[in-house]
Amino acid sequence: MAIPFLQKALVGAYVLRQQLAGKQRYPLALMLEPLFRCNLACAGCGKIDYPDEILNQRLSVADCLGAVDECGAPVVSIAGGEPLLHKDMPAIVEGIVARRKFVYLCTNALLMEKKLDQYRPSPFFIWSVHLDGDQAMHDRSVCQDGVYQRAVAAIRRAKAAGFRVNINCTLFDGAVAAQVAGFFDTVREMGVDGITVSPGYAYERAPEQQHFLARGRTKQLFRDILARGDGGRRWAFSQSSLFLDFLAGNQSYRCTPWGNPTRTVFGWQRPCYLLGEGYAASFRELMEDTDWDAYGTGNYEKCANCMVHSGYEATAVRDTLARPLVAAKVALRGVRTSGPMAPEIPLHGQRPAQYVHARHVAIKLEEIRGRKTPAPGPVLRRQAGSD
C-alpha cells in the first residue's frame, strides 16, 4: 500500500480508539464538497447539473473547518465540483493540515500548475489528481481533448516541488484491462505516490448511463487488471488490500456509508457520498437519525451495483482489523484473480428507488432566495425508539 508510516500509524491509532470505545459507527474519511461548480462536464458526473444559484454556493472556511471538527475523521477528502475554483481553498487546506488531518485535495488539475505556489508540501497534504486512464481513456471520460496532458504536466511539476501526489481513477464500462494495466505502469514511471481506483457509481443524473459497470463486470474487470500486475503488487495503491480483494470478487462486503460522511452546501448528506436522499443539519444528527439499514446493496435499488471505495473502503479497513492475517496474506501474495467468486448479495428484497433530488433542489433554492427556512431532508430518518 502507498500509505506512509505516519499516516498508517495515526489513522490506525484513531481506528483502535474507536474500537476500544465500543463505537458501532464512526467516520474514517470526511468527504468535503465546498462547491459543486466545475470547469469540466464529464459524461459520468452526477454532481454538476444544479441551477446556477446552487452552483454559485460555497462553503466558507469556517463551514469547512467546523465540519472537520464536528466529524473528527483523521482523513479529509476535498471533492466537488472543482475545489481549485474556490478562492479560499488554500486557507481551507492549511486549516485542516494544522489539525494534523490528512487532506486529499481532489482536482482535475486544469488549474493546478497555476495555483501550485499557493500550497506548501506537507506529509498531511496530498494532491489527488483525477485521471481515468491513459490519454485516450481520460480525455474521452472528461469529454475534452488535452486534459490528460495538462494533468500529467501538473503532476510532474508538483512532484518536482516536493508534494505528495496521488491519482484517482474511476473505471467505466468499456475499460480494457490491458490498457488500464499499461496506464498504471505509466503512472508508476511518473513517480506518483499512490493510486486510488474505483468503478464509477451510476449516478441517476449522469448524462450517459450506458457507461456504468454492473457488479459482475466490475469484478471480472478488476481480476483481469490485477492479474497483469502480480495480483496488484506491481502498483502502489492507496487503498487497503482487502478493498482490492473485494473489487476482484473475493469478498462479500456490505457497505459502510457512515465511514465516509459527506458535507456539501446542502448540509450533511444522507446516506453517503454517492446518494443525496436527505440532509441533516449536524454530523450528530446524520449519525444518529439516519435509517442506515434502508441503504446498501440488497436493501435499496439505487445501491444494487455500487462497489465504490467511498462505500466499501471503510468496510475493508474494519475487516483488516478483524482479520489481520487474511489482510496480510492478500497484501503479501497479491489479490486472487482466478477461481470461484464470493457469493453475491441477493437483490430480491431491495426497496424501489425514490426520486427526491428535485425536492431538495427546490428547498435549497427557496433557502437561497430567502423565501423560507429550509427543512432538513425527511427521507428515511430513523424512527424514535428504533436502533
Ligand code: SF4
Ligand atoms: S451501496 Fe452504500 S455506498 Fe453505495 S450508494 Fe448505496 S449506501 Fe451509498
